[in-house]
Amino acid sequence: MIAAFLAFAWRSAVEPIEPPAASGFDRSLIRHGAELAALGDCSACHTAREGRVFAGGRPIGTPFGTIYSTNITPDPSTGIGRWSQVAFTRAMREGVDRNGRHLYPAFPYDHFTLISDADIKALYAYLMTRQPIQAPAHANELPFPLNVRPLLAGWKLLFFREGRYRADSGHDSTWNRGAYLAAGLAHCGACHTPRNRLGAEKDNRLFGGGDSENWHAYAINTESQSPVPWDASALQFYLRNGWHALHGVARGPMAPVVENLAGVPETDLVAIAAYVVSVMGNPTPARLQRAAGLTATASRNTAGSSPQSALANDVGATIYAAACASCHESGQPLPFGGINLALSIDVSGEEPTNLIHVVLDGLPATGEVQIPIMPGFASTLSDRQLLALLTYLRARFAGKPLWNDVGKSIGDAR
Amino acid sequence: MTALLPNDTASAHISRRAVLQGAGALIVSFTISPAASSQDKGRAKAAGTAVKLAGSLTNTPYLDAWIRIDADGSVTAFTGKAELGQGIKTALLQITAEELEVPLDHLTLITADTALTANEGYTAGSHSMQDSGTALRNAAAQAREILIGVAASRMNVPAAQLKAASGVVIAPSGARLSYGELVSPTLLHVQAQPVSKLKDPASFRVMNRSQPRIDIPGKVTGGSVYVQDMRLPGMLHARVVRPPSYGAQLAAVDSAAVERMPGVMSIVRDGNFLAVVAEREYQAIKAMRSLAAGSKWQEQSTLPKQAELAATLSGLPSQEFRIFEKPESSPPDAAATALEATYTRPYVAHASIGPSCAVAQLRDETLTVWTHTQGVYPDRQAIAEMLSLPPDRVHCIHVQGSGCYGHNGADDAAGDAALIASKMPGRPIRVQWMREQEFAWEPFGPAMVAKARASLDSSGRIADWEYGVWSNTHSMRPGPAGALLAGQHMALALPPPAPKPLPQPEGGGDRNAIPLYALPHAKVVHHFIPSMPLRVSALRSLGGYMNVFSIESFMDELALAAETDPVAFRLKHLDDPRAREVVTVAADRFGWSGRQKGGSGRGCGFGFARYKNLAAYCAIAMQLAVEHETGRIRVERIAAAVDTGQAVNPDGIRNQIEGGILQSMSWTLYEAVSFDDTRILCVDWSTYPILRFGSVPNSLDVHIVERPGQPFLGCGEASQGPASAALANAVADATGKRLRDLPLTAARLKAAIGV
Amino acid sequence: MMELKVNGRVHSVDAAPDTPLLYVLRDDLQLNAAKYGCGLGQCGACTVIVDGEAVFSCVIPILLLQGKEITTVEGLGSIDQPGPMQRAFIEEQAAQCGYCIPGMMMRAQALLQKNPLVSDEEIRRTLEQNLCRCGTHMRILRAVRRAVQLMQVATPART
Ligand code: FES
C-alpha cells in the first residue's frame, strides 16, 4: 500500500532541453496561444505587483499559507526555458513540474487537465516565445507538514481526476465550447466554487460562490443573488467590457480577468456566457418581476438628483446621504459613475465581504487608464457606523435582512 | 484689442490714485495707454510712440507705471502679468532689485489689476520675461540713473562718480542719500528712453542666482493665496447649473423646492444660464444638485465621431496659409529616398487640479471681479460688454488660481460671478466650478493633424521638405463678451467671436510648424479650420506641441532612413549656433553617444525645438523601457538643456522645464478628451487619467546654457514639444515601432508590437 | 452644533452634519490649506490627517468625525515657524502653482509618522493617490525625502 502510494507520489524528471528559438514556432500558433493565455488569465497570478509579466513572484494567499507564483517566462535558469512540450503538458495536466515535484493546486491543474492537446501546444508556443526574464522563485510560506510536497500526491488521490473535456451531446457546440473553456482553461470554478476544508472544490456545489484573495466570488449558479438576473448578452458584454449597466463593474480579482478577456475572440465569450447562464438556470417569476422594476428605475436619468435622506435620524441613512449618494446618485453613467446600489450584487449578494472591502478600502486609482475610482472610508468609519451603513444599504437597496455574522466580516476586513 | 473707451485712461489713473493714497506716500500719476495684447494680436505700437522701447515700455512708456518709490524708501514694482504658478513674481522682483539696486526684501510687486497696472494683454505665450521683465529691467535701470542724477546735483558730485547700492546713492566721500530722500512726486513720471544703462551681467548679485520663490512659503503653510481662498464680508456662495452639453436649451426648470432649501438666497435664471446662490458653500452644492435634477434640457447631437476625428478634421473646410516657402522654385531632382507620414493629436484638457473660481461684487456702481484670468484687461472688456457697463465701471483684479496652462475656465467663471453679482448688488458672490463642469466646459487644446513629406539626397541630407498642419484656432479668448459662457448662455445669447488664425511668426495651429533646420527646399502650409465641433482655445504651447512632436518624430524617421544617428542628423541640419549648443549639451549630459543600444524593450530618444522659433531653445534626451506584454512605457531618465537668454532665476527655469516635461509626458502618453455624439464624457479623474507618481521618471536633469547679457527668452512652454518627440522616438528605438497618433497609450503600443 | 478637534483645538461648528469636512475647514474654520479639487476622492487636493491616517476631506461628512483628531497643513507649522515637512518643501522649492501641495504634504506626513524610514518606492506608491498637474513630481519626491531627514532631527510636529 505504502509502496504503491510512493510509486504514485514519486515522479521522474523530464529531460531538460536547450531553450527553443522563438523563430521555430509558428506565428499563428503563437497568436492563438496569446488568446488562450488571456482566457486562462495566466498573467494575473504569474505577475507580481509592479513586477514583469509572467515572471512570477506574486503571493497567492490560501487558507494554508502563502504560495508564490513561479516564473513562466522561457528563462533557462529561473523560468521554463528548459521545459520541453512534454514537461509543460505534464505540468498542465498532472500538476507535476519538470523536475518531478508535485505542484500545489493553487495552480489549477484540476481545471487545466481538461485542455486539449492543440490548445496546450499553442500555449506552450506562446509562453516559450516571451521575453526571458531572470527572476528566481520566491520560497513558499507554508507550515509543516504542508511544505512536504509528496503529501500533495495524497491530495491528488483524494480530489484530482486527470482527463480531457468530454463533450455533452445534450448541448450544442456553443454550450460545449463554453463549458470546455469555463471548466478548463478559464477555471471559473477556482474562484466561484466553494472549497472543502482541504482546499478542493466541492463537486456538488459548482459555481456556488467562493473566495479569492479576500474577495468573494459570487454564486453564478441557481443561487445567484444578482438583483437583475444575468442573461447571455449581458454576461457577454460584461466579460468583454468589464462592466454592465445593470450589473456593475468588475473589481478585485475579477478585474484582471476581464482585462484579459478584452483580447479574446467574441465567439469564445458568447460560448462562456451561454454556458454560465445555463448553469444559472431560469430565474423565478418573482425575481424577474423585481428586476423589471429595477431596470425601469435604473434607466431613468437621475442626473444631479439630490441625495436627501428620507430617514434623517437613521445613522446609516445619514452616512449614505452624506458620503455615498453624491456619487451613487449622480447620474454619471457606468462604468465610471457610482452604481445605483439597488443594482449592486455587493449589496444583495450572499456575502458582505466585497461591500465591506469596497467601503473600507475604496477602489483606488491605479496607473493612468480610465477606471472607476472610489475613496475608502477605513479610517473614518467606526465599526458601529459601518454596521449602521450596511444595515441601511441592505434594507433599502436589497430589501433583505442583514447578513449573519457581519461583525466578524468587518473584523476580518479590518 | 478693440479700442478702449476714451475715459478709460483717466479712470485707471483715478483708481490707482485711490488705491495708492492709502500708503500715505508720494502720489505719482502715470499713463496707461492702450495696448495690444501681446500674444494674440501682435505687437502694435502705441500711437505716437516714435521709437521702439524695450518690452512693454513700448505700450506703457512712463516709468512710474512700472516703479514707484516712497519717501520711506520702500519700492513697489508693477506688472500687468500674472502669477500662474510659473514663479514670475520672483523673477520680476529679482530683475527690479538688480537694476534698481535695492534689496529684494524692500520690494513689493503688484500684479495684473486694471486699476493699478499696465495693460500687458495676456500672461501667455511665455512672454512675461520678454515683455514685462524687459520693461521692468529698463525702467528700473533708468529710475536708478534718474536717482543718481538727482543725487549728483544735490551732492554736487558728477553722476559718474556716484554709485547706487541697497537703495542708497553713495559718493566717493562716503556721503549717502537714500532713494527715499531723493525721490519726489513726479520724479519718475517721465517717458522711458530707448536706451538704458543696464548693469553688466558680471556684476549681478540678484539676477542669475537661484532665488527661493516668494510665493512658496505661503502656499505650504495655508496662507490665503488663491482666489478660492477669498472670504469677503457678507460673501455668498454660488453654483452654476451648466447645460449637459454644447448648445442644450433649458426647456423647463422646477425651482420651487430648491428655493425652500436651507440657506438658498436666490436662483438666477437668464436664458440658458442657471445658477443658485446660498449662504453656505455646501448648501449651494446641494441646491445646485437639486436644481440640476429639476431642469430639463433639449440637447443636440453635434459632435463628430471620436474614432474618426482625424478624418473628420481634415475633411472640414479649411483656409490655406502658405507660411513658408523656400526657395519658390521647384524642388530638386528626384532624390534618393522619400518619406511620408501623418501625425494626429486628440483634444487635450487643461485639467487644472483646482476648478475655476471667481469672486465678484457690485458696489457703488462698480463691479469688482477677482479672477485668475490670464488677462485682466481683456476680461474686463468682455464682462463690461456682457453687462452693458462702461469698462471703467468694471475692475478686474488678478488673484492666483490653480495652475494655469492657457485659456481654461477662469474667464468664464469670472463672467459667471459677474453676471450673478450684477443681479445681487452689494453682496460679494463666489462662484466655484465643480470638477465635472471644469472638464465639460473648459476650452480644450484643439485636435490636430499634421502631414509631413521629405526626401533625402544621396549624402543623407534633407533635399526637400513639405509639411501641412490642420487645426482650429488656438485662441478664443475674451475680449468679446461672446467668448464667455455666461455671455453665450444668457438670454441675450451673445455669439462667440469668429475664430481667427493667429498670425506668424508666433502662430497658433502653425506655431513651430516651420522647422528651424536648414533646408534647401521647403514648403509649410497651415490649413486653418474655422468650424469648431468642440470648444477649443489656447493650451500651453498651442500648436507648438503638436508641430514639434510631428517634425521631431519625422526627423528621427529620416535619420533612420539616412542611417545616421538622430543627434548627428539634427546637427547636420542646424546652423544656429545656440541651437547646436543646446542639442550638444543635452546629448552630452545624457551620455547620448555611450547610450545603450535600442531594441529589446529599452530605448532612447531625442527631441529639440526653439519655442515659436524665437523664444527659448530646448533639447531633451530620454531613456525608457517598454513592457512587451502590455505595451506599458516606463520613462527612466531624462536630460534636458535649455537656453533662455539671460537667466534670472535658474531654479525657477529648471522648475518650469521639469514641469513642462512631466506635463508633456502625461499629454503624450495618456490623455485624450472623450465624447459621444452629444456630450463630453470625460468629467473627472476616473475618465481623464493623468500622470501619477508611479510613472514619474527616476531622474530628470535640466541644464541651463548660460547666455549672459542676451535678451530674456520665455521658457514656460519650451519643453512640451521636445519632450513629446523624445518619448515617441525612444519608443521607436525600444520597439522598432513608430507611433504617430497621440496619445501613445499602452494599448496602442501593444497593438503595434503584436504578440 | 458639532464639535470638531482640528489641529489640537476643539471648535464648535454650526454646519449640517452631512457637510463634508473640507467645507467646514475652509468656510467655518477659515483654514486655507485643504483644497477643493474634485469633491470625489480622486485627486487628493483636500487631503488631511484624521487619527493618523490621510483621508480625502471632501468626501468625509463631519458626522463621522466626532472625537477624532484632525490635522491640516496649518497644524504642521506656520509661515514664521514652518514644520519639517513645510521646510522640506520650501527648501526643495517643491511647488509651481502649489494647489496640490498641501494635500501632498499631508499624505506624506501621515506616511512618515507611521514609518519614518520609508523607501522611495513606498513614497511613490503612497502619493499615487494625489495628482499634480504642474508636473512638480520630481521636486515633491525630493521634498518628502528631505522631510524624512528633517524629521529625524526636529521635534515631531503635533498631529
Ligand atoms: S478634492 Fe478631495 S480628492 Fe479631490
Ligand code: FES
Ligand atoms: S504644483 Fe500645481 S498642481 Fe501641483
